Amino acid sequence: MSTDTATPARTSPPPRETRRPGRLRRSWDKHWYAWVMVAPVVLVLGVLIFYPLGRGILLSFTNLTEANQLAEICSKSITGTEVCKPNPNAWEIVGVDNYVNILTGKVGEFWQQFGVTLLWTVTCVVFHYGLGLGLAVLLNRPMRGRGIYRVLLILPWAVPAFVSAFAWRFMFNENFGLINSVFESVGLDRVAWFADWRTALLTAIVANIWLGVPFMMVTLLGGMQTIPGEQYEAAEIDGATPWQRFVNITLPGLRSVSMTVLLLGFIWTFNMFPIIFLVTGGEPAGQTEILVTGAFRSAFEGIRNYSLSSTYGVLILSILLVFSVFYRRALRKQGEVW
Amino acid sequence: MTMTMAPGTTAGQSTHTPQVNKHSRAKRSPLASLGLHATLIGASLIAVFPIAWVVLSSFKPKQWVQSSELSLVKEPTLGNYEYVLFETNFPTWMLNSVIIALCTMTIGILMSATTGYALSRFNFPGRRKLMMVFLVTQMFPVAVLIVPIYKIMATLGLINTHASLVIAYLTIAVPFCSWMLKGYFDSIPTSLDEAASIDGCGPFQTFWRVIMPLARPGIAVTAFYTFLTAWGEVAYATAFIQTDDRFTLAYGMQQFVPQFNAQWEYLTAAAVLVTVPAGLVFLYAQRHLVSGLTAGGTKG
Numbered sequence: 001m002s003t004d005t006a007t008p009a010r011t012s013p014p015p016r017e018t019r020r021p022g023r024l025r026r027s028w029d030k031h032w033y034a035w036v037m038v039a040p041v042v043l044v045l046g047v048l049i050f051y052p053l054g055r056g057i058l059l060s061f062t063n064l065t066e067a068n069q070l071a072e073i074c075s076k077s078i079t080g081t082e083v084c085k086p087n088p089n090a091w092e093i094v095g096v097d098n099y100v101n102i103l104t105g106k107v108g109e110f111w112q113q114f115g116v117t118l119l120w121t122v123t124c125v126v127f128h129y130g131l132g133l134g135l136a137v138l139l140n141r142p143m144r145g146r147g148i149y150r151v152l153l154i155l156p157w158a159v160p161a162f163v164s165a166f167a168w169r170f171m172f173n174e175n176f177g178l179i180n181s182v183f184e185s186v187g188l189d190r191v192a193w194f195a196d197w198r199t200a201l202l203t204a205i206v207a208n209i210w211l212g213v214p215f216m217m218v219t220l221l222g223g224m225q226t227i228p229g230e231q232y233e234a235a236e237i238d239g240a241t242p243w244q245r246f247v248n249i250t251l252p253g254l255r256s257v258s259m260t261v262l263l264l265g266f267i268w269t270f271n272m273f274p275i276i277f278l279v280t281g282g283e284p285a286g287q288t289e290i291l292v293t294g295a296f297r298s299a300f301e302g303i304r305n306y307s308l309s310s311t312y313g314v315l316i317l318s319i320l321l322v323f324s325v326f327y328r329r330a331l332r333k334q335g336e337v338w
Numbered sequence: 339m340t341m342t343m344a345p346g347t348t349a350g351q352s353t354h355t356p357q358v359n360k361h362s363r364a365k366r367s368p369l370a371s372l373g374l375h376a377t378l379i380g381a382s383l384i385a386v387f388p389i390a391w392v393v394l395s396s397f398k399p400k401q402w403v404q405s406s407e408l409s410l411v412k413e414p415t416l417g418n419y420e421y422v423l424f425e426t427n428f429p430t431w432m433l434n435s436v437i438i439a440l441c442t443m444t445i446g447i448l449m450s451a452t453t454g455y456a457l458s459r460f461n462f463p464g465r466r467k468l469m470m471v472f473l474v475t476q477m478f479p480v481a482v483l484i485v486p487i488y489k490i491m492a493t494l495g496l497i498n499t500h501a502s503l504v505i506a507y508l509t510i511a512v513p514f515c516s517w518m519l520k521g522y523f524d525s526i527p528t529s530l531d532e533a534a535s536i537d538g539c540g541p542f543q544t545f546w547r548v549i550m551p552l553a554r555p556g557i558a559v560t561a562f563y564t565f566l567t568a569w570g571e572v573a574y575a576t577a578f579i580q581t582d583d584r585f586t587l588a589y590g591m592q593q594f595v596p597q598f599n600a601q602w603e604y605l606t607a608a609a610v611l612v613t614v615p616a617g618l619v620f621l622y623a624q625r626h627l628v629s630g631l632t633a634g635g636t637k638g
Contacts, residue, residue: 019577031460031462031463033460033541033542034462035456035539037452037455037460037541037542037545038453038456038464038468039455040450041449041450041468042468044512045475045512045513047364047514048487048505048509048512049475049483051483052483052486052487052509053478053483053486055490056482056559059485059489065598076455085493093495099447105592135381135525136376138374139379141370141374143374143375145375147382149378149382151621152386153385154621154624155515156385156389157615158571158616158617158620158621159616159617160588160611160613160629161570161572162571162572162587163390163392163609163612166591166609167389167392167609168388169595170602170606171388171391175404176405178408181407181408182408184544185408210384210388213385214385241491264395264476266478268476271477271479273480273568273572273573274572277572277573278592282499282589291479292479292480294574295479295481296480298577299363299481299484300577305486306489309481309484310482310486313479313481313482313484314482314485316479317479317482318483320479321474324473324477325354
């Protein structure tokens with residue numbers, strides 16, 4: 001992390017004598033404008049993100065659902081006055097019960113959904129990165145029509161994700177979808193894509209790969225163009241084959257960009273809501289639900305189970321935090337100062 | 339770090355100029371050339387085809403959309419568009435989406451511009467922590483915030499209002515905009531700030547008079563991207579909005595394809611109407627977008 005990109009304070013530093021007052025005071029004198037500049041965002045982060053996050057974590061230790069959220073039950077008596085008495089089944093704090101229930105599989109399908117999420121994330125990210133890198137290499141050479149290819153290949157990114165989700169669900173439709181029609185015309189059987197979890201997940205993965213490759217491609221292409229051309233020329237003079245040049249110059253040159261986009265890709269795919277929600281909708285019978293959509297359904301469908309959903313949320317966040325800590329540590333061990 | 343060493347390739351500049359292999363075109367054999375173009379054409383077809391198919395289907399009447407017979411266009415009609423635009427609430431949904439996305443975009447940019455600048459220029463205590471927080475908020479699954487925000491909105495009586503969605507989207511937009519804008523400000527040489535300060539500008543004046551005008555392309559791109567994120571958001575819109583006249587596009591369009599009796603012909607027409615403006619804006623913005631994103635990411 002290169003903090004040297006940040007120019008230290010430029011307004012005249014306080015003279016030596018005034019350094020006497022407390023550390024905080026000195027710090028304030030020196031940095032007040034920076035702090036004033038970040039204040040609105042810090043405030044918003046606090047109010048809109050960390051306060052709800054705190055509440056979410058608290059919720060995960062209760063058993064709050066739609067059915068027991070009222071503290072009092074009020075009913076009109078015969079005389080017309082409202083009589084309120086405490087709700088005997090009101091929500092209460094249950095400690096870590098939610099976590100225990102979810103992790104032991106007593107409630108919900110955490111481990112099954114976790115498995116699906118991992119399969120989904122790893123497959124998507126591997127294809128995103130592989131295809132993105134391949135296309136970036138091809139595009140990173142002078143040729144005719146380069147600009148046109150670039151625009152066409154970026155198109156999937158330009159479409160809002162929910163529209164792409166609908167488009168793929170449409171194409172995978174069992175009765176009149178394009179894919180089945182093509183299958184039929186070449187003599188294959190129609191596939192009931194959403195009747196089996198494997199084919200259903202496949203449709204979502206295909207949709208998401210289609211959607212996510214352009215981001216990787218453009219990012220890696222940007223990274224490639226920062227690699228100095230002399231390195232390639234020198235390698236060529238030394239008689240390096242194209243493959244050797246790719247492995248020894250391109251890949252190392254892309255390292256820091258790759259590490260960033262792989263981490264972001266992993267996190268984004270792990271939390272990718274619209275594709276699963278709209279393409280498979282969890283079909284068949286919730287078997288292709290990933291953690292995020294599973295949590296959403298428990299919170300907002302049927303009897304709303306707010307506490308269960310919050311517990312899911314906290315678990316997902318913990319998984320991602322642990323993952324990124326290990327990821328960064330692994331990078332650091334290899335000498336990457338990111 | 340490559341990106342750090344080459345600040346010239348970040349925002350605002352075309353990354354289009356080929357820097358490497360300038361001379362390999364002459365050396366490429368015709369066969370290699372053929373392979374290269376064939377692969378790229380194939381990939382482009384895959385990229386474009388689903389979009390094209392939806393566009394084609396939107397011009398077909400119902401019986402041909404829902405037919406297993408393969409046909410590019412049959413009995414082309416504008417009926418689907420007519421229905422979507424005049425017989426449904428689609429225009430209202432679009433208006434809702436525009437309002438919500440515009441509000442999110444404006445508030446997000448206004449709040450995060452100074453933060454991006456401070457992060458880019460000043461080395462103040464708490465800077466690295468704030469950068470870390472922005473990265474961590476990328477990890478927040480929708481599931482962890484949606485319930486508490488829902489409960490808070492319910493307490494405030496804001497469920498089923500545009501305001502609730504704008505507030506929810508700000509949780510995504512503010513960290514993202516700050517992160518992106520920092521990347522853009524990084525690409526503006528600090529010598530300009532120094533010159534301004536010699537001329538007697540304070541930090542706020544420097545930011546407002548010198549840096550903001552220069553960062554306009556970067557700000558525009560960040561704004562567009564924020565707009566599109568709000569434009570396509572599904573989860574919060576599905577959870578918070580309950581009545582037909584308040585739906586956003588992402589939720590409203592689900593109405594066309596219920597579990598049974600889905601009306602794909604209308605959905606395809608609506609999809610085209612939604613995508614065309616978003617796509618145009620995006621294609622304009624994307625070139626600047628990516629350089630900014632990676633710059634912010636690798637410069638920490």
